[in-house]
Amino acid sequence: GENVEQHPSTLSVQEGDSAVIKCTYSDSASNYFPWYKQELGKRPQLIIDIRSNVGEKKDQRIAVTLNKTAKHFSLHITETQPEDSAVYFCAAAFDNAGNMLTFGGGTRLMVKP
Amino acid sequence: DAGVIQSPRHEVTEMGQEVTLRCKLISGHNSLFWYRQTMMRGLELLIYFNNNVPIDDSGMPEDRFSAKMPNASFSTLKIQPSEPRDSAVYFCASSLFPLISSTDTQYFGPGTRLTVL
Numbered sequence: 155g156e157n158v159e160q161h162p163s164t165l166s167v168q169e170g171d172s173a174v175i176k177c178t179y180s181d182s183a184s185n186y187f188p189w190y191k192q193e194l195g196k197r198p199q200l201i202i203d204i205r206s207n208v209g210e211k212k213d214q215r216i217a218v219t220l221n222k223t224a225k226h227f228s229l230h231i232t233e234t235q236p237e238d239s240a241v242y243f244c245a246a247a248f249d250n251a252g253n254m255l256t257f258g259g260g261t262r263l264m265v266k267p
Numbered sequence: 268d269a270g271v272i273q274s275p276r277h278e279v280t281e282m283g284q285e286v287t288l289r290c291k292l293i294s295g296h297n298s299l300f301w302y303r304q305t306m307m308r309g310l311e312l313l314i315y316f317n318n319n320v321p322i323d324d325s326g327m328p329e330d331r332f333s334a335k336m337p338n339a340s341f342s343t344l345k346i347q348p349s350e351p352r353d354s355a356v357y358f359c360a361s362s363l364f365p366l367i368s369s370t371d372t373q374y375f376g377p378g379t380r381l382t383v384l
Contacts, residue, residue, distance in 0.1 A: 188372050197358060197375040198310070243310065253298050253362045254323065255373060257310050 156181040158246050160258025168266050173234050175261045177244035178226040184246040187220060187227050188255065192241045201242075202229070234265045271361050271376035279382045285347040288379045290359035292340050298364040299342050300373060301334055305355045316342065317364050328353075349383045356380050 157180040167173050179187075188203035204211045204218045204227065211218050215234075220227040231238055241262050245255040272291040280286055292299055300315040314324040319336045327334070331350070336342045346353055356378045363371040 186372075190375075197377050199375070200372050203372060253317075253364050253371070253373065254300070254312065254315055257312075259309050 156184060156246055156248070156256040158244060158256050158258040160244050160261055162261060163259065164262045164264070166264045166266065167234050169234060169236060171234055173231045173238070173263055173265075175229045175242055175244070175263070176226060177228070177246075177258050178224075179246040179256075180225070181246070181248065182222075182225065183248045184256075186247045187218070188245050188247075189218060189229050190243045190245065190257075192243065192260075194240070198243060231263075234263075236265050236267050239263055239265045271359060271374055273357075273359055273376035273379050275379060276377060277380045277382075279384065280349055281384050282350055283348045284383075285345065286349045286353075286381060286383075288344040288346075288357050288359075288381070290342045290344070290361075290376060292342070292361035293374055294340070296361040296363050296374075297339065298362045298373075299336060300360040300362075301342070301344050302358040302360065302375075303355045304358060304378075310358075313344070346381075349381075351383045354381055354383050 160177045185206035189201050190198035191201045192198040202213050202216050202218050204220050215232045217230040241260045243260050244258040247255045274289045297318050301313040303311045313326045314334045316336050334344045358375050358378045360373040360375045362373040
């Protein structure tokens with residue numbers, strides 16, 4: 155089955171700096187890669203996703219890049235703000251696998267004011 | 268739409284008692300996922316259903332855990348008997364299958380925080 159590795163497990167940045175979180179996946183058939191943000195005591199919520207026919211996607215300060223050949227994808231947050239502090243999860247899925255997402259282990263991002 | 272609804276939000280019980288967690292899917296969704304989250308093990312998929320049919324229950328810890336979908340919009344996760352190591356936050360999530368667009372992704376409920384004493 156699919157295996158998703160996520161790095162780093164914790165990341166501390168100064169407000170205004172950029173943050174990058176990286177994930178690798180094992181199943182070359184995976185074609186959907188969402189990112190979730192989970193604030194303390196809250197549910198995971200989708201912040202951005204990318205499909206395998208696209209190399210990059212941006213939404214304001216957030217971007218995701220995908221390298222299908224190397225089987226890795228990354229989340230980039232620019233101009234970080236204290237409210238970006240949370241745990242971020244990457245995930246991978248293959249459409250025909252019933253929408254089942256395989257999640258990475260999570261990255262705790264701390265943005266210091 | 269109210270989103271995925273879970274009840275109860277908090278549950279405290281004693282070891283050996285039966286616990287039932289409930290989940291209502293987003294209207295129109297046909298996939299349902301149960302997850303367990305702990306600090307030690309992260310986010311674990313327990314079981315998922317497509318169109319009321321269990322597809323993969325390999326994540327269910329043991330026979331003490333069971334999940335059902337009595338109808339297309341509702342699911343229960345039962346633990347009998349409960350043990351202290353079952354203490355965790357249990358999330359359910361729903362989605363639309365097949366996954367065609369971003370709006371078909373999994374949406375999580377608020378979770379049930381279970382404490383077994």
